[in-house]
Amino acid sequence: MSTVLHSGMSNALHAVEVIGVVVFAISGFVEARQKKMDLVGVFTVAFITAFGGGTLRDILLDRRPLFWVEHQEYPILIFALVICATPFFRHLRAAVADKAIIYADALGLGLFSVNGASLAVEAHMPAFVCIMMGVITGIFGGVLRDMICNEIPLVFRRGHLYATCAFLGCSVFLIANFLHAGQSVAILSGILTTLVLRVLAVRFNMSLP
Amino acid sequence: MSTVLHSGMSNALHAVEVIGVVVFAISGFVEARQKKMDLVGVFTVAFITAFGGGTLRDILLDRRPLFWVEHQEYPILIFALVICATPFFRHLRAAVADKAIIYADALGLGLFSVNGASLAVEAHMPAFVCIMMGVITGIFGGVLRDMICNEIPLVFRRGHLYATCAFLGCSVFLIANFLHAGQSVAILSGILTTLVLRVLAVRFNMSLP
């Protein structure tokens, strides 16, 4: 999930990426707890929410080894988080502001999507497929989370724009790429587009027909 | 989904294949609309219904690049269809005769299944696995559609024969292949068997125990 970002960009982005993973894992954690799953279920759902999108993208593009297979720090981090967070679940929900979760999730969505699109560009995929890979990376963790929790995926139900923000963010990234903007510029503008659109969508109740 | 058909057979089959993709996509479109999904959900479900079976087969056989990754026309076609069809959904349902959908779907099932089986033959799989790959290609798009829409997959519930038609069609294809019939003959007899069995199954209410 990070080759491109690591090599092309600063450590700041790496830190933000860890935040994205943690935020996505927390959203899995919360949904699994609400379904009254036990520790194993909570860990699995948190893990799949954080890494499902990137893993599906890598399987579709045949990239190996998978990100989390190479870096066992990530699964161990989520494992530790789940064990530590379980006893404090109620307090945790109360402590974290909903707004903070929405911002962090929007940032994670931007990072994951643009990173997925840039990996597809590196693999010489056609443009529309690059955008799809970006969106898949951004949203499929949540889709798998909802499928396991026996719900119709949240991103497919009518609600505030979500996948659409990733779609437009990845499009901006690809256009910037096509115009030979520097890689950092392309990546940052893609991430910012996704982030800002998502925050606006929540703020102004925007949704698709 | 088309290498074999393209090289071995005429353009007519290619046209029919596009029809198969479109029919499968429409069945995803209809189910997603009934679940009140938004545009993103409808596109995703339509796409997965059309390409899910072939994608799963390619992942299991480790064939890359995936068909729709190489030919971005297909995802773009479905994207355009979904955007154009959404405003006319009600009229669309009324305009297309149920019978036409059943015929087109039976044709799509035959094409996808026999094509899947012939790709497995090319990859030197054992006979029973070739038949399974054919059936997977034909039915798994619908299975994934139903899993995302939070339903028990239609093809597994008691109803008119469906997967069984694909199973027998692929068996006919493999037997014809084994007897060294020409490839066109083998493919056509497989597709026809599936198509005719499926239409008969609907016509005479045939189902499995």
Added chain:
Amino acid sequence: MSTVLHSGMSNALHAVEVIGVVVFAISGFVEARQKKMDLVGVFTVAFITAFGGGTLRDILLDRRPLFWVEHQEYPILIFALVICATPFFRHLRAAVADKAIIYADALGLGLFSVNGASLAVEAHMPAFVCIMMGVITGIFGGVLRDMICNEIPLVFRRGHLYATCAFLGCSVFLIANFLHAGQSVAILSGILTTLVLRVLAVRFNMSLP
């Protein structure tokens, strides 16, 4: 699912492995029948329960050809089982003691998990990922079974320890491996740990928070 066991160990283990496959297939068979699926659905669910975990592991590790693709005896065996067992379903349930199923399933869990972990060790994965691959091999067949049958996966709901037994069994296997115990010793201690823990968990109603 068997390369390591075959080469490193005796035919006895191979026989036990077939039992594991059959037990897992039966659990899929029973759940699919309870959902009133037809023959195709019952076969698919039985098959996915038996091979889903190993297939997912092989896709994640990029191992090909898949076990059941190479050995068509296994899908044919399950196909024959399903056809033979369908008419006798009611009698079958009465004839097989629940206790026997729990023991056989615990044995299957141990075999599948430790075999999955040992394949990951062979592929030079980091330790925590090896344990995860073991647990995935052991439990994901059942997870996919429950997802297709439109249930929240049994192993994630609160109940007797299940995945945890596989987790600890794989840990014992890895520790034995790390201490350079012979391979047979490591494998057997891993399987035994899983089996004994699982039987104790059912016997003494042990569960996770």
